[in-house]
Amino acid sequence: MPRQSLPQASLTILLSQWSVLIQRNFQVFLADKLNLALTILQVPLIAMLIVGAFYQFDRDKHIFDEAARVVYYFDLLKTPLEQADKAVNIDKLYKYAQFLAQEIDENLKMDYINQQISPYFTAKSVTLPNRVITFPQTTSPLPISDLASIRRGSIYFLLVAASIWFGIMASCKEIVTEQPILKREIRSYLFIFPYLAAKFWVLMLILGVQTxxxxxxxxxxxxxxxxxxxxxIGLILWITASAAATLGLFISCVVTSYRVALTLVPLLMIPQLLFGGLLRPPADIAPTNNWLIVTNTLSALTIQRWAFEAILTTDIYAKGGILKLQVNPKGRGELDLVRAINSSLVNSFFQPRKWGDFEAGYRWPPLLYLGSASILFFLGGYLALRWRFT
Incomplete structure (x- = not known):
């Protein structure tokens, strides 16, 4: 009896094949003890490497963090005095800014504000800026410099890169190594869609544990x-690894040799690292010529770039606390030469996204892109297998 086409097949048959194939894939995965051990052990190994490379990274450039906070508070304190056309006591404001910039107990800081800073502004008949009291006292930890934000972002970048590695390496060999068996089974009774869906489902479960x-x-x-x-963070890494797995499945559907699939892995990973948003953040790239437009386009095509943007939104500095130093050579005086602007970790790497008058968020559009990419890679793999074997 000839095999039915996919539109003619009943849902019961498709689900039955999908269920059986899931069980078979798990049995094959668990039977290969060496591959099982490597799959499990690579996670703590990569985790230890990341921890070892970035242990106590928050102490790097620590002096720059305090300097950025001093500049921020000094500018914050002098602004209302300048607006009220009052004399600016540089030494006194610098002393206040230094104290506010230190990592000390918040109660001591509030006592200092009430006993030292507030009376000074009251004597000047000037209102103390509310941000001196509410920021960073209501946030934890203290603001950090733009230089320190690069270190923090690098950890997220490596977590995403590791997740992409998990996904591609786990999936690139899945189909190409089974081509002789797959070709025979497809001609007899097997449907391609449940076969691919079972592969993806098992990979998702494994990648969920890893991420x-x-x-x-x-x-x-x-x-x-x-x-x-x-x-x-674990959820976003899981979505990222799943998108990478569909890319790996697509490659495995297209190529005819396992060696070719392995050769393509570094060619897929290198663009992720180069254009993923860390080495040259999209926020710094202005598409002023064709080459930079190509750079932005390549960045937009990578999984890393979108996953990196989404994962930065989970950080405690996602909405503020990054002090970016800005030089203003056209300022009215030396006190206006350098300013520290309160920004966010996401803005350190990515520009705000606007669709008309609507400002889209940083988390959900990238996740939507990753989901869409997963569907396109999955359908691409399905069409490739159907074209080759049916």
């Missing part, structure tokens, strides 16, 4: 975030 473990081993220790933040 979850990676997040739990790295995030609380290095980034010192709560378990809620860790959960969000």
């Amino acid at each position: 979850g473990l990676l997040a739990m081993m790295v995030v609380p220790l290095l980034l010192k975030l709560s378990w809620l933040h860790t959960g969000w």
Whole structure:
């Protein structure tokens, strides 16, 4: 009896094949003890490498963090005095700014504001800026410099890169190594769609464990975030690894040799690292010529770039706390030469996205892109197998 085409097949047959194939894939995965061990052990190995490379990274450039805070508070304190046309006591304001910039107990800081800074502004008949009191006292930890934000962003970048590596390496060999068997089974009774869906489902479960473990081993220790933040990071890493897995499945559907698939892996990973948003952040690229337009286009085609943007939104500095130093050579005086602008970790790498008058967020559009890319890669793999074997 000839095999039915996919539109003619009943949902029961498709689900039955999908269920059987899931069981078979798990049996094959668990039977290969060496591959199982490597799949499990690569997660703590990569986690230890990241932790070892970035341990106590928050102490790097620490002096620049305090200097940026001094500039920020000094500018904050002098602005209302200048607006009221009052004399600016540079030494006194610098002393206040230095104290506010230190990592000290918040209660001591509030006492200092009430006993020293507020009386000075009251005597000048000038209102103390509210941000001196509310920022960063209501946020934790203290603001950091733009230089330190690069270090923090690098950890997220490596977490995303590791997740992409998990996804591509786990999937690139799945179909190409089964081509002789697949060709025979497709001609007899097997449908391509449940076959691919079963592969993807098993990969998703494996990648979910890997990315979850990676997040739990790295995030609380290095980034010192709560378990809620860790959960969000693990979820985004899982989505990222799943998108990379569909890319790997697509490659495995197209190529005819396992060696070719492995050769393509570095060719897929290198653009992720080059155009993923860390080495040259999109926020710094102005498309002034054709080459930079090509650079932005290549960046937009990578999984890394979108996953990196999405994962930065989970950080405690996602909405503020990054002090970017700006030089203004056209200022009215030396006090206006340098300013520290309160920005966010996401803005350190990516520009705000606007669709007309609507300003889109940083998290959901990238995740939508990753989901769409997964669907396109999956359908591409399905069409490639159908063209080759049916």
